[in-house]
Amino acid sequence: MRIVGLVLIAVACLVPVYWFTPLAATRDPIAVFSQYLGSSALILMGINQFIATRAPGLETVFGSLDRIYVLHKWLGVLAMVAMGLHDIVDAEMNGLRGGPLSGIAEDIGEVSLYGLLILALASVITFIPYHLWKWSHRLIGIFFFLGAFHFFFIEKPFSNTDPLGIYISAFCLLGIVSYLWMSLLRPMAPRGHRYIVSSVKHLGGLTEVELAPKGRGLKHKAGQFAFLSFKGNGLTEEHPFTLSCAPVQDRTLRFSVKDLGDYTRRLRQGVQVGAEALVSGPHGHFSMPSGRDPQVWVGAGVGITPFLAFAESLKEKETGPVKLYYCVREREDIPYAVELETIAEEVDCLELIIVNSAEGIRLTPERIAADLGGHLSQAHLFFCGPVAMRKSLKSGLVLKGLRASRFHFEEFQMRTGIGLGALAAWLWDRGVYAAEKRRAEKLQAAE
The missing domain is CATH 1.20.5 (Single alpha-helices involved in coiled-coils or other helix-helix interfaces)
Structure with a gap:
């Protein structure tokens, strides 16, 4: 997550203090503070609606898309806290003259508050089925619109045409336009690159889908992911998957999808050769560094997919020594083991090490440090796999001398709890x- 994006959000919330401070000198300061909290909630929600659009340039400001999803969650939590405090702390002031809609705006504000709180709670309760969460999450924009209506017409010590009113209104309009774009306009004109399914293979619990472009195709880097959807068979909703191939001249693509939920099960059963697909992206900054420092890649289970692309790209790229730890639980039928062994034979710098827990073998920080032979502090480590394993390896390796900034990973969980x-x-x-x-x-x- 880029610090510049966080600073911009903080500044956006602090700018209204310039106008609220003089009001606190002439009005009830507690009520003014409550109104500031409500205004900050609207600013945060307006920004949150905007970053959900995946507009070009967002990753430059806020970091890779996986970090933007984490930011999206926490901005929502902060907005709910600010809105809840705004409701608890009395915002009423004497001497204000409201318009004909001020009474309705008061009631609509309550509806907006409790609607958003319910939907926010549903977002962080991860046992709610994904499709139900996705459907309910779309309603957040409606309740945000009600919150904006509350702001426009409620009694307040400043006018909508004052600098403060214009400033907050701008974020309300940003959120409303972003919501309309995502809900109405974008579905009518889906963006992305059109492909045809050229091959479908079932490798254990994985479904491998190869795609041939109908036009120019998608240009990507090894390690990136893209959003994938298909025409028909209940697969029209786009989902993010890692590209398990290095870039090639004809821009054919490969996705290796693990059967983990309703959508991936439907994909396994329904996708067929000749089906039309839409791919949008690419996204993510999970890519190999330049230079000849040693690298360690750790792929656990389906987490091997970005390293398939990494390994293929080594055929065209000079780098330092690379150790790839492929962590599996099966005794047989390990997907892509043969493919990786073949690449390792062709590329001198790549060493493939299969760590099979079914044989009682575990990957530990001590083993990685020992295998690097004293070069841990110069190494880059790339990890894709379970969160618990990632945290264990990172804490142990940092203690042994790995620089924390050189432990690279992506947040592949697009939906998580608040994490208390x-x-x-x-x-x-x-x-x-x-x-x-x-x-x-x-x-x-x-x-």
């Missing part, structure tokens, strides 16, 4: 890490 338990665990881990680091420093000093 994870936050507590993270704080505990940070405390344990700090204690272990101090202990190691003391032992080193004693030696």
Whole structure:
């Protein structure tokens, strides 16, 4: 997540303080503060609606799309907190003259508040089925519109045509236009590159789909992902999947999809050769660095997909030594093992290491550090797999000398809870890490 994007959002929320401060000197300061909280909630929600459009340039400002999804979640949480406090803290002021719609606007504000709170709660309760969450999530824009109506017509100590009113109205309009674009206009003219399914293979629990372009095709980098949808068979809703192939001149694509939910099960059963597909993107900044520093790739299960593209790209790229750890649970039928072994034979810098937990083998920070033979601090580590495994490897490797900035991963979970338990665990881990680091420093000093 880029710091410049976070700073811009913070500045957008702080700018109204310039106009609210003089109001607090002549009006009830508590009520003014409540109105500032309500205004900040509208600003945050307007920005949140906009970043959900995946408009060009957003990744330049806010970081890769996977981080934008995390930002989207937390902006929603902050907006709900600000809106809830606005409702709790009395915002009424004496001496204000409301218009004919001020009473209705008051009631609509309550509807907006509780509607958004319910939908926000549904977003972070991850056991709700994805298709139901997706359907309910689309209603957020309607309740945001009601919140904007509340702002436009409620009694307040400034006019909509004042600088403060124009400023907040601009974010309301930004959110409304973004919502209309995503809900009405974009579905009528879907953007992306049109493809034809040229091959479908079932590899254990994976469905491999190869696509041939109908036009120019998609230009991507190894490690990126794209949004994929198909015409008919209940597969018209787009979903993000990693591209499991390196770029080629004819721009054919390959997706390797794990059977993990309703959509992926329908894809496995319904996609056929000759079907029309739409691919939009590419997205993500999960890409190999330049230079000849050693690299470690860790792919667990379906997390091997970006490294298939990485490995293929080594045929055309000079790099330092690469160790690929392919972590699996099966004794037989390991998808892509033969393909990776073939590439490793062709590319001198690539070493493939299969770590099979069914044989009692586990990948540990100690093993990675030992395999690198003292070059851990110079290495780049790329990880794609379960979150718990990622956290364990990162904390252990950082303790052993890996730079935290050189541990690369993407947030492939597009829908998560608010993570209070994870936050507590993270704080505990940070405390344990700090204690272990101090202990190691003391032992080193004693030696």
